[in-house]
Amino acid sequence: MSKTIPRATVRSAPRTQVPRGLGRRLFVVVYFMLLLLPIYWMINMSLKPNREILGGLTFYPHELTFDNYRTIFTDPTWYMGYVNSLIYVGMNTVMSLLIALPAAYAFSRFHFLGANHLFFWLLTNRMAPAAVFLLPFFQLYQNIGLYDTHLAVALAHLLFNVPLAVWILEGFMSGVPREIDETAAVDGYSFPRFFLTIFLPLIRSGIGVTAFFCFMFSWVELLLARTLTSVAAKPIAATMTRTVSASGMDWGLLAAAGVLTIIPGALVIYFVRNHIAKGFALGRV
Amino acid sequence: MKTTNHRAWLLVLPVVISVAFSAILPLITVINYSVQDIFGPFQRVFVGGEWFRDTLRDSELRGAFFRNLLFSAEVLLLEIPLGVAVALALPAKGWRASLSLVLVALPLLIPWNVVGTIWQIFGRADIGLGGFFLNNTLGLNYNYTNDPFDAWMTVLVMDIWHWTPLVVLLCYAGLRAIPEAYYQAARIDAAKPWAIFRYIQLPRLRGVLLIALLLRFMDSFLIYTEPFVVTGGGPGNATTFLSIYLSKLAVGQFDLGPAAAFSLIYFLIIQIFCFIFYTMILNLGKGPAR
Known part of the structure; x- marks a missing residue:
């Protein structure tokens, strides 16, 4: 691989190092400021009463209030939205991992009939336009009696999370040398015991990263989650449409609910940050 | 090197079942819609490829397509x-x-x-x-x-x-x-x-x-x-x-019929694009550079 480094650029004349770090740091700081600006604005708004929001532009809450948050934490129709979302997202993440792990192992270790086609087919399931597929989904889950359950949403989200999980895990698994499998077999480990006690700990990072992506895509998806539920498993994103009432938009409440949807995800990324930094090997591509 | 082992299908089977459950049944329903004119739950007429022909001629749809492509x-x-x-x-x-x-x-x-x-x-x-x-x-x-x-x-x-x-x-x-x-x-x-x-x-x-x-x-x-x-x-x-x-x-x-025909064409377009990208980039790295 090192042959790709051009030899022609060798010039041993000493060059003074331009402080490249400064421009780079400035770029990062500006990027983060632009990134955080809309979020800052939403947090700012969530701490104001509607009177102040509509009264004029203020850069920090002059009439600081936590009423918007209090409403959400005391009204079951609000906080149950978060609980419902967390339940089906959690179920989906666990199911995606359990289903994808053996398949990713198969893709990374074996040639089998139709492997490449199967892989592309899995990927195509992310591409179905939701608008028309919603009605068949609704009919399907109603016919099997799962409509308005957490399980229905978790199962439906497998459609796009399982292919992604297989894709990411397969990359990590391909980075583990095959000799380890063979040595374990020689040492008399059965396959399940080898897989659980030796192989899985080796790809811890991969499992962390995969769990993060599954959590993320399930947490942010709205159309399917809203279509497959009505009351008992209604996700928070659907509850948020309630803030449009006869008296106009309740902007403060909407902003507070929005702020609260960021927190679970931020916690998850905090826990997997080191695994992400370790990198994906992504062997297939 | 990878070993050839067709029993690996057993490991892949859970993935195929779980994805197919949510992918294939709705897809069949959509195909079913796309060739019928639907007036109500029990009133439908087979129309063949009419919706597909209409979809390809729809100028508003073409506008949305180029807008989306841009x-x-x-x-x-x-x-x-x-x-x-x-x-x-x-x-x-x-x-x-x-x-x-x-x-x-x-x-x-x-x-x-x-x-x-x-x-x-x-x-x-x-x-x-x-x-x-x-x-x-x-x-x-x-x-x-x-x-x-x-x-x-x-x-x-x-x-x-x-x-x-x-x-x-x-x-x-x-x-x-x-x-x-x-x-x-x-x-x-x-x-x-x-x-x-x-x-x-x-x-x-x-x-x-x-x-x-x-x-x-x-x-x-x-x-x-x-x-x-x-x-x-x-x-x-x-x-x-x-x-x-x-x-x-x-x-x-x-308009379920036309919408279904439209989404099948839509689905196909995305698949073609992704297939082109997929093979293009796979070949890019395996070209003369090695």
Whole structure:
């Protein structure tokens, strides 16, 4: 691989190092400021009463209030939205991992009939336009009696999370040398015991990263989650449409609910940050 | 080398069953709709390929298609280079790296309709910081609900804000996987930063860039929730992308037959594009370079 480094650029004349770090740091700081600006604005708004929001532009809450948050934490129709979302997202993440792990192992270790086609087919399931597929989904889950359950949403989200999980895990698994499998077999480990006690700990990072992506895509998806539920498993994103009432938009409440949807995800990324930094090997591509 | 073992299908079977359950049954239903004229639950007439012919002739649909294609092209051209640049500039280790990763990932973790809401608020001239700044400080006449150009730019900037972090995260992870020895070799050769990027970093990012490109293409071509919340497809048809047009047809007018025919064609277009990207990039790396 090192042959790709051009030899022609060798010039041993000493060059003074331009402080490249400064421009780079400035770029990062500006990027983060632009990134955080809309979020800052939403947090700012969530701490104001509607009177102040509509009264004029203020850069920090002059009439600081936590009423918007209090409403959400005391009204079951609000906080149950978060609980419902967390339940089906959690179920989906666990199911995606359990289903994808053996398949990713198969893709990374074996040639089998139709492997490449199967892989592309899995990927195509992310591409179905939701608008028309919603009605068949609704009919399907109603016919099997799962409509308005957490399980229905978790199962439906497998459609796009399982292919992604297989894709990411397969990359990590391909980075583990095959000799380890063979040595374990020689040492008399059965396959399940080898897989659980030796192989899985080796790809811890991969499992962390995969769990993060599954959590993320399930947490942010709205159309399917809203279509497959009505009351008992209604996700928070659907509850948020309630803030449009006869008296106009309740902007403060909407902003507070929005702020609260960021927190679970931020916690998850905090826990997997080191695994992400370790990198994906992504062997297939 | 990989060993050939067809019993590996047993390991793949759970994936096939779980995905097929949610993929194939609805797909069959949609195909069923696409060849019928549906008046009610029990009143339907077989019409053959009529909806497909209509769909291909629909000029409004063609407008939405080219609008969406332009949008996806803009998204890819802006987000991929920006994402690579940010990933290169982020600190590599220490608490700064952890903090950067958490901050970068924030927009990705916000439900899509909330993203729409954030920008709907942010862009308003009366209560939003962005709209206020453009109108009162810069003196522009910015209004995303009236002006087609402003609406387009709002949706585009929102998408860049929302999805560039995905490209950053993938590239960042890819960059961390490059062995230190490569950089040492480059230092011995006194390679300039550009040469390091072009001959070491970029080739090693091929895999993650493929994922980023495919995911961004699919999602921008299917974009629905965010522009729907912000502009509702307007003003006029300015931000009516394919999915928005499709759901107007399916939900608004309850024209299930044409909508189903349309979504099958739509599905096919996306698959063709992704297949082209997929094989193109796979071959790019396995070409004469080796």
